[in-house]
Amino acid sequence: MDRYDVAVIGAGFGGLAAALTAAEAGAKVALLEQLRYPGGCASTFTRRGARFESGATLFSGFGEGQLFAEWIERLRLPVTFQPLDPVIELRAPGFTLPIPPDRAAFVERVAALPDVPAERARAFFAEQRRVADALWSLFDDPSLLPPLSARAFARHLARAPRYLPLLRHVGRPLERMLRRHGLEGCAPLRTYLDAVCQITVQAGTREVEAPFALGAMDYCFRGTGHVHGGIGELAWALAHAAEARGAALRTSDRVKALTRTPEGWRVDARKGSLLADRVVANLTPHALRRVLGAEVGAHPRLDALAERVERGWGAAMLYLVLEPGAQLRPEAHHLELVVDPGAPFVEGNHLFASISGADEDRSESGGRTVTVSTHVPMERLRAAEDPGAYVARIQQRMREGLATRAPELAAAVREEMTASPRTFERFTGRDFGYVGGIPRRAGLGCYAGLWPRALLPDLWMVGDSVFPGQSTLATALGGVRTTHAMLPTHTPALLPAPAAG
Numbered sequence: 443m444d445r446y447d448v449a450v451i452g453a454g455f456g457g458l459a460a461a462l463t464a465a466e467a468g469a470k471v472a473l474l475e476q477l478r479y480p481g482g483c484a485s486t487f488t489r490r491g492a493r494f495e496s497g498a499t500l501f502s503g504f505g506e507g508q509l510f511a512e513w514i515e516r517l518r519l520p521v522t523f524q525p526l527d528p529v530i531e532l533r534a535p536g537f538t539l540p541i542p543p544d545r546a547a548f549v550e551r552v553a554a555l556p557d558v559p560a561e562r563a564r565a566f567f568a569e570q571r572r573v574a575d576a577l578w579s580l581f582d583d584p585s586l587l588p589p590l591s592a593r594a595f596a597r598h599l600a601r602a603p604r605y606l607p608l609l610r611h612v613g614r615p616l617e618r619m620l621r622r623h624g625l626e627g628c629a630p631l632r633t634y635l636d637a638v639c640q641i642t643v644q645a646g647t648r649e650v651e652a653p654f655a656l657g658a659m660d661y662c663f664r665g666t667g668h669v670h671g672g673i674g675e676l677a678w679a680l681a682h683a684a685e686a687r688g689a690a691l692r693t694s695d696r697v698k699a700l701t702r703t704p705e706g707w708r709v710d711a712r713k714g715s716l717l718a719d720r721v722v723a724n725l726t727p728h729a730l731r732r733v734l735g736a737e738v739g740a741h742p743r744l745d746a747l748a749e750r751v752e753r754g755w756g757a758a759m760l761y762l763v764l765e766p767g768a769q770l771r772p773e774a775h776h777l778e779l780v781v782d783p784g785a786p787f788v789e790g791n792h793l794f795a796s797i798s799g800a801d802e803d804r805s806e807s808g809g810r811t812v813t814v815s816t817h818v819p820m821e822r823l824r825a826a827e828d829p830g831a832y833v834a835r836i837q838q839r840m841r842e843g844l845a846t847r848a849p850e851l852a853a854a855v856r857e858e859m860t861a862s863p864r865t866f867e868r869f870t871g872r873d874f875g876y877v878g879g880i881p882r883r884a885g886l887g888c889y890a891g892l893w894p895r896a897l898l899p900d901l902w903m904v905g906d907s908v909f910p911g912q913s914t915l916a917t918a919l920g921g922v923r924t925t926h927a928m929l930p931t932h933t934p935a936l937l938p939a940p941a942a943g
């Protein structure tokens with residue numbers, strides 16, 4: 443049986459980052475992926491001659507010195523990042539807000555919206571910025587995330603005053619800050635906040651944990667944009683970079699069982715078994731429990747994580763091919779559409795629609811492709827008498843929402859395919875189709891698990907169910923820092939050079 447230092451199960455962005463980091467450290471790595479292609483929820487797939495983003499469509503971490511930019515440059519990855527302006531166009535009843543990549547310009551656009559008290563809005567965003575700056579400096583320099591070296595600890599101490607603005611928000615919902623600024627009745631601002639929080643930290647203004655929300659609100663201003671040809675280009679580039687550093691990339695190789703033996707971890711997969719000293723599982727808690735053959739109750743930490751995921755989301759999708767020559771902006775772009783801002787931002791009432799660039803050659807017909815998603819509350823789906831009919835109703839609302847808020851797009855649709863949580867379950871191995879990780883609802887529980895810890899001896903988890911959580915950048919950062927914790931003597935030299943400060 444082949445033997446490896448590290449076996450990584452799953453080539454989502456958490457697993458890709460872990461495999462690449464371990465391979466760069468000189469470890470003998472196997473990366474096993476059940477699909478024919480890497481990327482998981484952030485992949486590009488081909489169906490009926492067209493190429494679509496499976497889930498994720500808009501990506502941060504490509505700014506100077508940020509993780510993806512650093513990899514592209516240092517590893518010479520054949521990936522083209524395209525900055526966008528606007529990054530997102532938010533359309534809601536009564537207003538349209540193109541969100542530019544420049545935050546000062548953005549704040550002025552918000553302040554100019556009807557019914558927004560300009561000075562209060564500026565004060566709100568000034569406070570938000572202080573919190574976001576403190577948090578993103580951690581994202582931009584992974585060596586500042588736990589596990590901390592003595593050097594990183596000293597740098598944190600030197601930065602302590604910058605963290606002070608954070609403290610008043612810990613354990614509290616964003617709603618409280620909105621009230622403090624006298625903005626709780628400001629409908630356009632609330633719509634914007636609900637929209638950005640729902641797609642990033644997976645909860646609305648009234649319930650979301652403020653520091654997570656305030657950090658996520660900078661999403662559009664931090665090296666965020668489009669990957670030409672689809673995010674699959676980056677996923678493949680990272681997989682090949684790991685391979686070039688000696689990793690064995692095993693696609694179409696589903697792991698069926700994971701067993702602790704006296705010789706190490708035994709990984710039983712479709713194409714054969716292997717032994718590994720350490721395993722990194724890029725799996726949801728439910729899926730990991732399944733491959734371990736563990737009952738509920740066997741691993742309390744895993745059960746606690748699974749319970750938190752269960753209060754979260756699935757996704758309903760429309761994958762569209764447009765008529766060739768459709769009269770739309772030629773560059774890739776993203777529309778965030780709100781039908782009724784007074785209703786929850788789920789179940790087709792809130793849509794994220796991403797249109798590929800005209801120059802991307804995405805379909806045999808020559809038409810551009812579009813990925814449209816909305817949140818599905820999984821507690822409702824699992825309680826539904828007829829889950830198929832429930833999802834079909836959501837997909838019908840999605841079509842209606844497109845027709846109302848993006849008629850130019852709806853009119854250009856030539857072909858449509860749909861997906862449901864059931865589809866995500868089948869394709870990404872996520873039991874029940876849970877996506878989006880753990881919603882960051884207010885409470886100190888949000889800060890549990892900040893420090894990567896092995897779940898069992900030499901078994902580590904990465905991906906959006908563990909800190910720092912949801913998004914391609916967050917899961918990739920999680921993969922890097924988990925590998926550093928797992929291979930402390932191998933990896934110190936691998937981090938990007940720390941930014942000054």
Ligand SMILES: Cc1cc2nc3c(=O)[nH]c(=O)nc-3n(C[C@H](O)[C@H](O)[C@H](O)COP(=O)(O)OP(=O)(O)OC[C@H]3O[C@@H](n4cnc5c(N)ncnc54)[C@H](O)[C@@H]3O)c2cc1C
Binds near residue numbers: 914
């Ligand atoms: C609809 C939607 C829209 C989103 N939009 C954005 C966005 O615009 N921007 C953004 O940054 N993020 C977005 N996200 C979030 C982002 O996609 C995820 O947070 C991230 O991709 C999750 O990565 P992961 O590593 O946790 O897991 P996954 O992507 O789920 O990867 C896990 C991998 O493991 C494989 N696998 C599972 N079981 C096995 C097994 N037994 N054996 C072998 N392989 C296995 C799967 O096939 C998969 O490839 C979106 C997510 C969704 C669902």
